[in-house]
Amino acid sequence: MDHQQALQLLPAYVDHELSPTETLLLEQHLSGCESCRHEYEGQQAVSSLIRAANLRRNAPEDLAQAIRAALPVHAIHAAKDKARPRRRPAPSFRPNIAAWLPAGMLTFGTLAMAAAAALYLLLPSPGQRVAGELVDSHVRSLQMDHATDVTSTDRHTVKPWFNGRLDFAPPVIDLAAQGYPLIGGRLDYLDGRTVAVLVYRYRLHPIDLYMWPNDATGTGTAPADAVLKGYRIAHWHMAGMSCWAITDAGEAELDGFVRALRAQAGS
């Protein structure tokens, strides 16, 4: 590392923002360069002075209350109600919520509402929104006869296809032996970002597997399954990815698919 480079990187060295390699190279230069050492000590001294000067001030006590009070009216009620155990007004869900039924829990009738409420509690709003987008995206791909951008049963063809098209590398798993042959992959746009979609098949039923890196969206690691507009949806986390599978196949088939996938991903 030459003198000019070292001089440039000094602030990041003070802030412990260099990679181990850069740190090593910089320290080698520092040991033999008086002027860089001087510069480093100066940067370090200013940083320490500021940190020691206790300049941070907390917000006044009443600011949190003022912020809450300024949020939209309904929000205030909600915030106040938070202290009491809250009863959910079951029938007044948004229209699409009533269509949510957890997989395999019920037949129909009075149980349906209770189960829908249970699922509503289980899935946070972002989850519901993603599920809605998922159905739309899946249906659109079928309508436009555009299930795949890359069509191949070979995962060594499909996986590299995503290189450079995404800022992450989705795991591509071959499940032909388990009865779910890979058909191909495509890019789609969901939840405000470009996502990877792998298309599998169970007999005549396509199964779309949507993946993108984990974020706050989602419901944790437990699979949350649902039926929406006649499509069966499973959601789980795996290999650092938020995964959603959607299909018109049955519950057992989707369960088998998810289990096989997780088993392979884990191995």
Place this chain on the structure above:
Amino acid sequence: MTDPDIVQRFETLVLPHMHSAYDVARWLTHNDQDARDIVQDAYLRAFRFFDGFRGNDARPWLLSIVRNSFYTWYEQNRAHGTRTEVFDEMIHGQPLNGQTPSLDPEALLIRRERNARVAYALRQLRIEYREVIVLRELEDLSYREIASIVGIPIGTVMSRLGRARKQLAALLAATDREA
């Protein structure tokens, strides 16, 4: 928007960062009341855009909104006619008053009222430098987080922090001479 769950999530994820928001706003405005107004405005904006928030750590996200609220306020409140010259990384990174910035650690060990002088020096610092110093040294954010809040490349965060510290050193040395 008014779903109780969203409000609750907002309060859990975003409200705890109120002190950071206030601290940054206060160092940008130099004024407690203005800082308060800006934080309140920022929280309203944050709540409106909360749907679009992704991730687990809302602090950098909130601070970028605080910063935007501040700059909106700053543009509106700047007295007419007092035009601030456009910030230039190179020109404004030069040593102040032609002095060679003293980075001698011993010279920085100011004898009395040291903390008050550091605060004074920081207030004198150009806003582009002040904000990166506050985000780094007071709020302890990473280069990556600062880059996303200020909207500059990580390399610029590094060089700006370096220049900011040099200027602070010069300002501190100057106040020391006055004393």
